[in-house]
Amino acid sequence: MQDASSPAKNVNLEFVAFCVGDQEFCIDIMGVREIRGWTQATPLPHAPPYVRGVINLRGAVLPIVDLAMRFGLGLTEPTPRSVIIVVQVDQQVIGLLVDAVSDILTVSEVAMQPTPDIASELAKTFVRGVYPVDGRMISIVALESVLPISEKAAA
Amino acid sequence: MSLPLTLAVLDGMAVSVAGQTLVVPLTAIVETLKPKKTELHGLGKDGRVMSIRNTFVPLIDVGTQLGFRDTPADPENSVAILVETGGGTRNALLVDSIQDQRQVVIKSLETNYGTVAGIAAATILGDGRVALILDVDALLTSSFDTLRSEELCYGTGG
Numbered sequence: 001m002q003d004a005s006s007p008a009k010n011v012n013l014e015f016v017a018f019c020v021g022d023q024e025f026c027i028d029i030m031g032v033r034e035i036r037g038w039t040q041a042t043p044l045p046h047a048p049p050y051v052r053g054v055i056n057l058r059g060a061v062l063p064i065v066d067l068a069m070r071f072g073l074g075l076t077e078p079t080p081r082s083v084i085i086v087v088q089v090d091q092q093v094i095g096l097l098v099d100a101v102s103d104i105l106t107v108s109e110v111a112m113q114p115t116p117d118i119a120s121e122l123a124k125t126f127v128r129g130v131y132p133v134d135g136r137m138i139s140i141v142a143l144e145s146v147l148p149i150s151e152k153a154a155a
Numbered sequence: 156m157s158l159p160l161t162l163a164v165l166d167g168m169a170v171s172v173a174g175q176t177l178v179v180p181l182t183a184i185v186e187t188l189k190p191k192k193t194e195l196h197g198l199g200k201d202g203r204v205m206s207i208r209n210t211f212v213p214l215i216d217v218g219t220q221l222g223f224r225d226t227p228a229d230p231e232n233s234v235a236i237l238v239e240t241g242g243g244t245r246n247a248l249l250v251d252s253i254q255d256q257r258q259v260v261i262k263s264l265e266t267n268y269g270t271v272a273g274i275a276a277a278t279i280l281g282d283g284r285v286a287l288i289l290d291v292d293a294l295l296t297s298s299f300d301t302l303r304s305e306e307l308c309y310g311t312g313g
Contacts, residue, residue: 042175042285044264045221046272054268054277054285061277061285063268092267 015131017103017138018085021073025098026105026131031087031143035101038082049075052097057086064095070146072122089143094148105138107131112140145146163261165278167288169254172238172277173223176286177250178259178278185237185245188200190214190230201227205235205247212237216249217289219281221273240292248291261288272297 015026018036041053041064050069054061064084068076076082076097109145112129126146127139168187169177193234194206203214214235216227228249235247259278262285264271275290 040284042272042277042287043223044268044287045223045274051268054264054281056279056285059261059262059279061264061267061279094267 011109011112012106013109015105015107015138015140016085016101017105017133018101020068020071020076020098023069023073024102024136025127025141026138027085027087027096027141027143029104031089033086033088033093036084036086036095037061038078038080038084038097052078055084057093057095060093062086062095064097065146066097067141068097068099069144071126072120087143089147092147094147101139103133104110105131105133107133115139159210164258165261165288166256167278168236168256169280169286170217170234171252171254172221172250173218175223176254176280176284177208177217178286178288179236179238179248179250180275180288180291181256183238183240185239186236188233188237188247190233190247190249192231195230203227203230205230207237207247210245212245212247213298214247214249215295217294218249218251220294220298227275238291238295240295244295246295248289248294259286259288 008042014029016032017024017026018030027150039055041055043053050066051068052064054063066076068074078097083098083101085098086093086095111131114129115123126142128142129140131138166181168181168184170177170179190205198203198204204211205214210225214230218224219227228251230249233249233251234253235249237245237247239245262278263277264277273290273294277285277287280286
């Protein structure tokens with residue numbers, strides 16, 4: 001790793017870091033539209049368990065994906081302190097239910113490490129790579145695989 | 156900020172099913188009834204029909220059909236909505252209660268999510284919550300599909 005103060009030749013990327021359970025994840029800040037508090041969602045029939053329903057975002061209907069459930073970490077019990085990160089993926093706008101937003105990270109592209117090779121298929125599907133930050137491990141979420149769209153096409 | 160060029164408005168009846176508010180398009184509704192015990196008849200394993208002036212129409216529990224609850228609602232404490240589909244077939248949808256009749260603005264579910272079986276679109280209620288608009292034709296088709304698949308299972312098992 002290079003000294004942080006040296007002018008980095010590499011492109012610096014900014015990420016929004018957040019907690020899901022006791023793990024930390026991050027997503028590219030350019031994909032984040034807004035961050036808002038939890039509001040009660042209207043459940044959708046025949047939806048997979050990680051789709052918590054839809055909420056009203058200033059007149060638009062926004063589906064909410066429970067990231068913990070999506071990653072196989074169990075259902076999130078939403079509290080008033082839970083956070084919805086509104087992200088845009090391609091043309092779709094969805095909300096991600098997470099426990100808390102923790103940080104904004106500025107990291108260089110070269111600092112990214114490939115996902116450690118562990119057995120969990122879920123980790124391989126949803127984690128694009130990991131960043132070491134102050135001794136913590138922050139996983140980069142592959143947003144396109146979080147969407148329910150792929151399963152819908154199959155169904 | 157951009158304003159929509161057109162708004163699609165729908166006349167609907169707001170109903171409650173398992174704590175959720177749903178909107179049934181008024182165009183599909185023929186009449187609403189309060190089922191009496193004497194009018195209800197079982198047909199087959201789970202099938203239920205309701206006699207309306209001596210014609211028997213299938214009773215479809217919206218709550219179980221959409222997966223909002225596992226056990227069917229008690230018809231005597233529910234309201235039956237007689238609906239007619241494009242083909243002219245009549246069915247009675249069982250809901251918990253009728254809230255009111257209102258005009259709603261149609262909001263697409265497809266834009267950000269996708270199609271949902273039995274749901275035509277969504278709308279936003281006065282209190283800011285999202286309510287789903289029933290697709291009556293699709294709901295009836297899916298109810299027949301589940302019945303048929305159950306029959307098939309029964310056939311192979313027996």
